[in-house]
Amino acid sequence: MLEASNLECVRGERRLFAGVGFRLDAGELLSLQGANGAGKTSLLRMLCGLTPPAAGEIRWRGQPIEKLGGEFRAELCYLGHHNAIKEELTPLENLLTSARLSGETLDEDTALDSLETVGLAGREDLACRYLSQGQKRRVALARLVHEQRALWILDEPYVALDVAAVDMVAGFIGAHLQRGGLAVLTTHQPVAVAAGKVRELRLGH
Amino acid sequence: MIALLKTVVARDLRLAMRRQADIVSALFFFIIVVSLFPLGVGPEAELLRRLASGVLWVAALLATMLSLPRLFADDFRDGTLEQMALCPQPLAVAVFGKTLAHWLSSGLPLTLLAPLIGLQFDLPADAVLTLVIGLAIGTPALSAIGAIGAALTLGLRGGGVLLSLLVLPLYIPVLIFGAGAVEATISGLGAEANLSILAALSLGGLFFAPWATAAALRIALE
Amino acid sequence: MSNGLLNWFKYASPQSFYPLAGKMIPWFWALAAIFGVVGLYIGFFVAPTDAQQGEGYRIIFLHVPAAWMSMFIYLVMAFWAAIGLIYKTRLSGMMATALAPTGAMFTFLALWTGAFWGKPMWGAWWVWDARLTSELILFFLYVGFIALQAAIDDPRRADKAGAILALVGVVNIPIIYFSVKWWNTLHQGASVSLTKAPSMAQTMLWGMLVCALAFWMYAIAVALMRVRGIILERERNTEWVRQELAR
Amino acid sequence: MMVWNSFSDFLAMGGYGLYVWGSVGATALLMLAEPIIVARRNSALKTQLQRQFNAERADRGERKARRSQA
Numbered sequence: 001m002l003e004a005s006n007l008e009c010v011r012g013e014r015r016l017f018a019g020v021g022f023r024l025d026a027g028e029l030l031s032l033q034g035a036n037g038a039g040k041t042s043l044l045r046m047l048c049g050l051t052p053p054a055a056g057e058i059r060w061r062g063q064p065i066e067k068l069g070g071e072f073r074a075e076l077c078y079l080g081h082h083n084a085i086k087e088e089l090t091p092l093e094n095l096l097t098s099a100r101l102s103g104e105t106l107d108e109d110t111a112l113d114s115l116e117t118v119g120l121a122g123r124e125d126l127a128c129r130y131l132s133q134g135q136k137r138r139v140a141l142a143r144l145v146h147e148q149r150a151l152w153i154l155d156e157p158y159v160a161l162d163v164a165a166v167d168m169v170a171g172f173i174g175a176h177l178q179r180g181g182l183a184v185l186t187t188h189q190p191v192a193v194a195a196g197k198v199r200e201l202r203l204g205h
Numbered sequence: 206m207i208a209l210l211k212t213v214v215a216r217d218l219r220l221a222m223r224r225q226a227d228i229v230s231a232l233f234f235f236i237i238v239v240s241l242f243p244l245g246v247g248p249e250a251e252l253l254r255r256l257a258s259g260v261l262w263v264a265a266l267l268a269t270m271l272s273l274p275r276l277f278a279d280d281f282r283d284g285t286l287e288q289m290a291l292c293p294q295p296l297a298v299a300v301f302g303k304t305l306a307h308w309l310s311s312g313l314p315l316t317l318l319a320p321l322i323g324l325q326f327d328l329p330a331d332a333v334l335t336l337v338i339g340l341a342i343g344t345p346a347l348s349a350i351g352a353i354g355a356a357l358t359l360g361l362r363g364g365g366v367l368l369s370l371l372v373l374p375l376y377i378p379v380l381i382f383g384a385g386a387v388e389a390t391i392s393g394l395g396a397e398a399n400l401s402i403l404a405a406l407s408l409g410g411l412f413f414a415p416w417a418t419a420a421a422l423r424i425a426l427e
Numbered sequence: 428m429s430n431g432l433l434n435w436f437k438y439a440s441p442q443s444f445y446p447l448a449g450k451m452i453p454w455f456w457a458l459a460a461i462f463g464v465v466g467l468y469i470g471f472f473v474a475p476t477d478a479q480q481g482e483g484y485r486i487i488f489l490h491v492p493a494a495w496m497s498m499f500i501y502l503v504m505a506f507w508a509a510i511g512l513i514y515k516t517r518l519s520g521m522m523a524t525a526l527a528p529t530g531a532m533f534t535f536l537a538l539w540t541g542a543f544w545g546k547p548m549w550g551a552w553w554v555w556d557a558r559l560t561s562e563l564i565l566f567f568l569y570v571g572f573i574a575l576q577a578a579i580d581d582p583r584r585a586d587k588a589g590a591i592l593a594l595v596g597v598v599n600i601p602i603i604y605f606s607v608k609w610w611n612t613l614h615q616g617a618s619v620s621l622t623k624a625p626s627m628a629q630t631m632l633w634g635m636l637v638c639a640l641a642f643w644m645y646a647i648a649v650a651l652m653r654v655r656g657i658i659l660e661r662e663r664n665t666e667w668v669r670q671e672l673a674r
Numbered sequence: 675m676m677v678w679n680s681f682s683d684f685l686a687m688g689g690y691g692l693y694v695w696g697s698v699g700a701t702a703l704l705m706l707a708e709p710i711i712v713a714r715r716n717s718a719l720k721t722q723l724q725r726q727f728n729a730e731r732a733d734r735g736e737r738k739a740r741r742s743q744a
Contacts, residue, residue: 652709
């Protein structure tokens, strides 16, 4: 269960938002709305523990995330604007490395299966440098296929994806919620997620 | 913990192998800088022999400095650094891995190349041996301390110059004992004392620096 | 004790510190002036002529206090840096930033007076003496700190990055001093070195101590002035600054 | 108590005049210059901020901003 109370974010000297709070239980999705520059990304990074809030507190399973540290991070999967992939490595190498970095066991077959699911069949061993923007995004999203961790924080997961890919990702999220996972995501297009309760949080006026 | 280390080191080495230009350019920089001195100071063997250890060590310092800015810059830009900061183990472990990988792709090649370059300075055999041992022991400290500077100046304009301004003063003890070791061998005093202190500096650096680097990275990622 | 500490921190908010600093500055200037006059009087009118170095040794009344202050200010900077990192109080970071230029100035002064003392005594403007060399490296550390903070736009990140550099620096100072001392004795032996201070007549010691006190009061006064500027700069969007300047 | 018997002796400083007064001069110069620089920078900051506040007040129509701000 993820709970945020009275969160405040200051960027330089501008206060982006203040007094933001919400509660998210298992199987629920929080859809973060707000104009560009309203601080959506900053809020997501705060939930990950990357950016310390100017005020307020974030609790995971009732404990402040600063105290949990590694325990909280072990249950967190964050997908930011960047694809977090290395251009010189192949999709397969990227997927295996990112899994091992986060301490998960991922064997090659499962990885290949994930890449196939996201439509990268045949390009597993091509350096990512030669892939299109959409394909690179798919490499980043391939992590979600077999992702077991409880809390997903996704920043604009649907950007640079065609309609088929958007449905696919919505499917991953739906499956995740059904497994009792939690998800927080920002998106511009309203996307219906198959299962789970959707909560809305609007930032900025 | 060890698995994470292996992953980070393997990943960085694979990346380094795929972008060999960076390693090779740092090595050639080392060769060129060392070769400049005889041209500047004159070819007398006696003088060069006295200068050799200082010149080689200063060149090693500068060559390591060259490859430091890229230690975190690429990962910072493509978002992989964020993912490393979000892995369950402390960030310092991943930083230690990257420091090790940086040493393997910069400090170690320098050390292996030094005897070859040492020939230009007509160093006696035992001095060359001490030089190589000293570089092998000392260069990890250069990578570890340099990583702190790379993390502090991450994403700043003019980061490279600022990096050397921050890090070079901290390199001075390593320079003194590294070059001093060769001096001690040439003058017959024996270099055990210098080399053991150099080893202490490297171990201290490899153990403590990653924590400072991790803290600096977390600040840069805010 | 804990609530005493807590309200001290509450009190140390920039808004309440700004007027307090304003009130304290004149007092520190007064103390600096008094100690300065007394110190110099002792140094130049009371202290006897030195047997070996004649009158030239009187430079120590400026050189030694400046060297002490250059080291002391770096330690105080590292202290405020640590406080800022641990307790996340913004004011401590500002204090560290405010102290750095004064510390660098004293280091430069120590080098300048060291050279002016070395020339008549040892015939060379620059002597690779262990302490002078360490002083030079300390100067680089100060310049590095100031340059790092200048290169970062976001004040919060500048404070934290500077804090880490200051703490790394303060850990390295003894290592640097030890290695330079080793290096110096290896190459030159202890003959040519300033460490052999002249025989410390009682008045000489008092002269140096009082001058050091004067420098210390001076450093506090200048740092408080500079920190007021930094507070205004960083809090310029707040209401209290608007009122403060509207007066 | 008085070490010097004449002012010119004091200036000569036992032959080390250049070095002693060179040090004292540098110290005095720096320790005067620094506070002046800090004070001047602070006041420049204050006037700049006041000008900014006045401009903001003018935008809000409370007061016509005087163009020739002191």
